Amino acid sequence: MFISLRKSQPEPANEPELLEDDDVQEEAEDQEEKQPDAGQEKKTGDVPAFLPALAIGVRDWLTWCSSRIGTGGTYAVHITALWAAGFYSLWVTYSVVLGLTLAVLAFTPRATLDRLADRIERLRKKTPGKADATSPEEAPVGPPADPLVDLLWKLIADAPGVHLKTLTDTLARASEKAGRPAPDRAAVKASLKARNIPVRPSVRDTRGKVNKGVHREDLQAWQNTPPPPRTPAPEPAP
Structure with missing residues (x-):
């Protein structure tokens, strides 16, 4: 039996491994990320009145x-x-x-x-x-409003049309209140013709009666028709 007389060397203790510089820097960055920022802990107050x-x-x-x-x-x-x-x-x-x-x-x-x-x-x-009311973005497109056309739509309401007699009577009452001479049926018809608004021989009004007048489809088509382009005035000859 062989016995060794040499002293046995003690086993090395578990020493911490030396970290390289890159490892130390990465651990420092991890610790910084785990620590909350001072700005995050501080609560922002509400805006005072x-x-x-x-x-x-x-x-x-x-x-x-x-x-x-x-x-x-x-x-x-x-x-x-x-x-x-x-x-x-x-x-x-x-x-x-x-x-x-x-x-x-x-x-x-x-x-x-x-x-x-x-x-x-x-x-x-x-x-x-007032300046915004007349701004170019909100300005109405098309010709200015016609009082006669507005009155036609008011009298038509939900009916298929309005009688020429009803339109004439309404204009006559408004003229008498304003102190002007009342127009007759021929003048009202001529005014509609001047605007190219057609007059049908038979139109049903709000009361369901049929007579000569303006139909809502004709008035709608008249409004949807673009106005004729203006022809430039001829230049004077040199």
Whole structure:
């Protein structure tokens, strides 16, 4: 039996493996990703309303003045400004009020002012002025409205047409109220002919009666017909 007299070397202890530089950098990046950002932990506050925002603006304005000229100087300046606004002429009052207003607005939260501007813009779009009513985008396409055509559609309503007699009587009543001579049936028919609005010999009105008049299909076709193009005036011969 052979016995070795040499001392057995102890087994090496489990030492941590040395990481290369790339591995160390990757672990550091992983730890940074696991840590939450300070901006994510901090909750963003709501946008203050207008009056609380003005209070914030006044507070920050007074704080800024106190940091520059002290608390006593801040009170002295503002009291002097108010005294001057009440003692001197009106333009001094306007200047003091305008200056203090601009100073407070400069320290008012910007988000509140932006939201107020958006609300004013939306109200302006909902209530267009006179300039918007005549804008090219909203201008009606085609010839201007004809009062006689509007009256025809009003009298036709849901019926197939309107009688020439009914149209003449309605125009006569309107002329009498305005103090003008009432037109007769021939004048009304001539006015329709001048507009190229056809008159049928038999048309059923709202009461179901048949008589000479204007049919709704003819009036609709007349409105859908584009106006004839204007011919340019001949140029004078040289």
